[in-house]
Amino acid sequence: MSTALLAAERIGRNYPRERCVALSDVSLAIAPGEYAAVTGPSGSGKSTLLHLLSGLDRPTSGRVLFDGRQPAGTGEWASIRARNIGFVFQSFHLLPTLTARQNVEVPMMGVVAGVRDRRRRAEELLARVGLADRAGHRPSQLSGGEKQRLAIARSLANSPAVILADEPTGNLDSKSAAGVLDLLEALRREEGALLVIVTHDPDIAGRAERRISLQDGRMVADERAAGRG
Amino acid sequence: MRLETMALLNLGRRPMRSSLTVLGIAAAVAAFVALVGLSRGVELAWSGSLQAHGTHLLAIQKGAVELLTTSLDADLAGAIARIEGVESAAGELVNVMVLDDRFTAVAAGWEADSHLWGSLHLLAGRLPSPAEGRVVLLGEAAAETLRKGPGDAMRIQDEPAVVAGVFRMSGVMGNNSAILPLEGMQEIMGRPGKVTGFHVRVRNPESQGAIAAVRSRLQNAFPRLSFHETATVADDNQIIRLFRAIAWSVSAVAMAIALVVLLNTLLMAVLERTREIGVLSAMGWPARRIVGLLVLEGVFTAAIGGALGLILGAGGLRFLARLPRLQGFIEPGVSGALLATVALAAVVLGVLGSAYPAWRAARMAPVEALRDE
Numbered sequence: 001m002s003t004a005l006l007a008a009e010r011i012g013r014n015y016p017r018e019r020c021v022a023l024s025d026v027s028l029a030i031a032p033g034e035y036a037a038v039t040g041p042s043g044s045g046k047s048t049l050l051h052l053l054s055g056l057d058r059p060t061s062g063r064v065l066f067d068g069r070q071p072a073g074t075g076e077w078a079s080i081r082a083r084n085i086g087f088v089f090q091s092f093h094l095l096p097t098l099t100a101r102q103n104v105e106v107p108m109m110g111v112v113a114g115v116r117d118r119r120r121r122a123e124e125l126l127a128r129v130g131l132a133d134r135a136g137h138r139p140s141q142l143s144g145g146e147k148q149r150l151a152i153a154r155s156l157a158n159s160p161a162v163i164l165a166d167e168p169t170g171n172l173d174s175k176s177a178a179g180v181l182d183l184l185e186a187l188r189r190e191e192g193a194l195l196v197i198v199t200h201d202p203d204i205a206g207r208a209e210r211r212i213s214l215q216d217g218r219m220v221a222d223e224r225a226a227g228r229g
Numbered sequence: 230m231r232l233e234t235m236a237l238l239n240l241g242r243r244p245m246r247s248s249l250t251v252l253g254i255a256a257a258v259a260a261f262v263a264l265v266g267l268s269r270g271v272e273l274a275w276s277g278s279l280q281a282h283g284t285h286l287l288a289i290q291k292g293a294v295e296l297l298t299t300s301l302d303a304d305l306a307g308a309i310a311r312i313e314g315v316e317s318a319a320g321e322l323v324n325v326m327v328l329d330d331r332f333t334a335v336a337a338g339w340e341a342d343s344h345l346w347g348s349l350h351l352l353a354g355r356l357p358s359p360a361e362g363r364v365v366l367l368g369e370a371a372a373e374t375l376r377k378g379p380g381d382a383m384r385i386q387d388e389p390a391v392v393a394g395v396f397r398m399s400g401v402m403g404n405n406s407a408i409l410p411l412e413g414m415q416e417i418m419g420r421p422g423k424v425t426g427f428h429v430r431v432r433n434p435e436s437q438g439a440i441a442a443v444r445s446r447l448q449n450a451f452p453r454l455s456f457h458e459t460a461t462v463a464d465d466n467q468i469i470r471l472f473r474a475i476a477w478s479v480s481a482v483a484m485a486i487a488l489v490v491l492l493n494t495l496l497m498a499v500l501e502r503t504r505e506i507g508v509l510s511a512m513g514w515p516a517r518r519i520v521g522l523l524v525l526e527g528v529f530t531a532a533i534g535g536a537l538g539l540i541l542g543a544g545g546l547r548f549l550a551r552l553p554r555l556q557g558f559i560e561p562g563v564s565g566a567l568l569a570t571v572a573l574a575a576v577v578l579g580v581l582g583s584a585y586p587a588w589r590a591a592r593m594a595p596v597e598a599l600r601d602e
Contacts, residue, residue: 082513107512
């Protein structure tokens with residue numbers, strides 16, 4: 001296995017005030033370009049793992065490494081997320097006042113210097129997700145499937161090495177869900193990005209090269225399906 | 230898209246709330262512009278009128294707070310004129326009077342041989358002859374308001390008088406004033422032989438330090454009088470200072486209220502947009518850019534409110550300056566300094582009003598923010 005791009009070393013996350021252990025003693029290493037699914041019932045710690053792997057949250061024990069080293073703090077994590085990590089959320093989390101094109105431009109602010117370059121890149125990404133004719137629409141004018149495709153375009157804005165998707169089809173009907181998954185997988189292949197997808201759906205998990213299962217905050221399985229992805 | 234575009238789009242999200250906040254700031258800025266402009270306008274009107282008379286120094290009773298009720302012997306003019314460097318000294322009895330029962334104006338009485346008559350540009354009629362007592366010259370604006378011309382009868386403080394002529398002067402106070410021969414004015418006011426002050430002209434006023442030197446000599450010679458240079462006469466006046474202090478205090482209170490309104494609006498915006506701020510954080514926006522976005526929203530709101538307030542305030546000032554009771558006492562207009570103060574105040578207001586909400590937003594834990602529904 002090549003050097004891990006994203007790694008967790010015995011990480012745990014507990015909330016002392018709520019006396020709750022969200023994640024306990026999880027170690028894993030994910031290589032560049034790998035496609036992994038994190039599965040488990042609700043409350044098993046899937047989203048917590050995703051948040052810890054992206055530096056959105058801090059582990060209460062263990063450490064998270066990006067590209068072989070532990071980022072120093074909030075600022076460095078923000079910079080890593082800006083340049084290297086794209087997010088896709090279950091409830092899309094698009095900015096309602098902005099048009100589709102502007103939503104795709106948001107992650108590029110501070111990363112891509114030129115206003116025109118940002119605009120061009122956003123239009124190119126919208127075309128790739130099939131929303132070229134929706135560039136001027138606001139999220140409220142888009143269907144659920146379109147919203148998620150827009151969110152995928154946004155996650156790819158800075159050509160990240162890592163895409164983290166938290167239940168990306170959770171709010172979609174089965175037809176839109178299949179389309180969104182196909183798109184996400186196709187783009188991952190084209191970009192050569194590492195994709196971690198959190199899902200409680202075994203069918204979706206079955207599409208990934210690797211399946212990491214969590215239960216009650218512990219990792220109970222880490223299986224590889226040869227020749228998939 | 231630029232950060233500024235995003236800030237403006239965010240303000241457009243709640244148009245009613247943003248508009249009300251802008252209006253609140255506009256009202257505060259308008260109050261500031263109108264009140265401070267009013268106070269400044271009175272100062273300008275007064276010093277402008279003195280400059281129009283060619284006065285270099287104004288002599289008044291020392292320690293007097295209210296100048297119109299002071300009494301000085303008119304004969305002092307001769308003694309003042311004899312001081313080295315003084316070209317001429319002219320006594321003046323001045324008061325605020327009601328003309329024709331409807332127009333309030335500054336009325337002044339001048340001696341027949343006073344140099345002050347030379348500062349009037351006569352448009353119609355004539356100057357009064359030395360023997361005449363109850364004649365009056367009206368400033369152009371006063372004559373227009375009262376619809377009086379040479380030969381017309383009118384009433385000054387309920388006493389009859391005849392209009393001898395109409396004059397023009399630079400400055401709003403002069404053009405709205407009435408001038409009478411000193412004896413006539415003393416008679417109407419019941420203060421024979423008295424004046425309220427002396428207009429002093431200095432010889433070679435252009436030469437460096439000439440006015441200051443004469444002032445110092447006069448001050449030594451007449452310890453019971455105080456001598457003021459035209460440019461600072463308003464500044465030295467206690468009533469004007471009091472008026473200015475009131476104007477600034479009321480404006481400061483208005484601005485403080487505007488600050489709270491802006492603070493409330495932006496804090497609500499931050500709380501409403503908790504999840505969005507989490508999303509920005511997830512996309513790698515550093516805290517300083519999130520702070521920048523909110524501060525821009527605050528500064529834009531304050532700037533729009535400031536611009537609107539400036540227009541309303543300047544309009545209000547013009548309106549006040551035209552009221553019959555105030556006409557002639559205020560030089561309307563917004564100075565560059567006032568404009569700069571308003572611009573600076575708006576930016577400071579915007580930054581202060583958004584600092585706390587932005588700080589709150591920046592220290593939100595992204596995961597908590599994303600969880601917020």
